[in-house]
Amino acid sequence: MDLLKKRIEEEGKVIGNNILKVDNFLNHQIDVELFIEMGKEFKNRFAGEKVDKIITIEASGIAIAFATAQAFGNVPVVFAKKQEAGNLSGDVYSSNVFSFTKNKEYVVRVDKKYINKGERVLIIDDFLANGQAALGLMDIIDQAGALAVGAGIVIEKGFQDGKKLLLEKNLKVESLAIIKEFSDNKVIFGQ
Numbered sequence: 001m002d003l004l005k006k007r008i009e010e011e012g013k014v015i016g017n018n019i020l021k022v023d024n025f026l027n028h029q030i031d032v033e034l035f036i037e038m039g040k041e042f043k044n045r046f047a048g049e050k051v052d053k054i055i056t057i058e059a060s061g062i063a064i065a066f067a068t069a070q071a072f073g074n075v076p077v078v079f080a081k082k083q084e085a086g087n088l089s090g091d092v093y094s095s096n097v098f099s100f101t102k103n104k105e106y107v108v109r110v111d112k113k114y115i116n117k118g119e120r121v122l123i124i125d126d127f128l129a130n131g132q133a134a135l136g137l138m139d140i141i142d143q144a145g146a147l148a149v150g151a152g153i154v155i156e157k158g159f160q161d162g163k164k165l166l167l168e169k170n171l172k173v174e175s176l177a178i179i180k181e182f183s184d185n186k187v188i189f190g191q
C-alpha cells in the first residue's frame with residue numbers, strides 16, 4: 001500500500017537492526033485518515049471472504065481492527081487481553097505467546113462468550129514479526145470451534161519467520177507493507 005510505505009519512509013525510525021518505530025501514526029499517535037484507508041484496503045484484500053468478526057490483541061491492534069471492522073460493515077471487534085483482568089469471567093480461552101521482541105512469555109485471553117462455534121474470524125494486527133501473537137489468536141479461534149479466514153497485517157517484517165509459520169497453518173496472510181530488510185537505518189521494502 002503506497003500511502004503506508006510513504007509514511008514509513010518519511011516518518012519511521014529504525015532502531016538497531018531489528019525494530020521500526022512508527023509511533024507517529026501507528027503505535028502512539030493514530031492517523032485516523034490513514035487507518036480508515038488501511039481498513040478499506042484490508043476489505044479489498046479479503047474481498048469475497050465472509051467475515052463475521054475481527055480479532056486482535058490489545059493494545060495497538062485495536063484501532064486498526066476497528067477501522068477494518070467498519071469497512072466490513074461494522075462487524076464486532078474482539079480483542080484478546082494480555083493482563084489478567086478482574087472483569088473477565090473465569091470462562092476464557094487462553095493461549096501462551098512468546099514475544100521474541102520482548103523476550104518474555106505472556107498469556108492472551110478471550111472470554112468464551114465473544115467467539116462462537118462456526119464463526120468466520122479475521123485476525124488483524126499492526127506488526128507481524130515472529131508470528132507468535134497471530135498463532136496465539138489462531139489457537140484461541142480453534143479452541144472456540146471458529147474458523148480463521150486470514151490475517152491482515154499492517155507491517156510485516158519479512159526477514160522474520162511469522163509469515164512462513166502462518167502460511168504453514170494454511171492461513172491467508174495479507175500485509176500492507178512488507179519490510180525486506182533494514183539497511184543503513186533505512187527501510188527496504190519487499191514483496
Ligand code: G4P
Nearest residue numbers: 019020058059060061099100101127128129130131132133
Ligand atoms: P510476533 O507477535 O510476530 O511474534 O512478534 P513479537 O512477539 O516479536 O512482538 C511483540 C510486540 O512487539 C508486539 O507488540 C509487536 O507488535 C511489536 N513489534 C514487533 N516488531 C516491531 C517493530 O519492528 N516495531 C514496532 N513498533 N513494534 C514491533 P505488543 O507487545 O503486543 O505491543 P502493543 O500492541 O501493546 O503496542
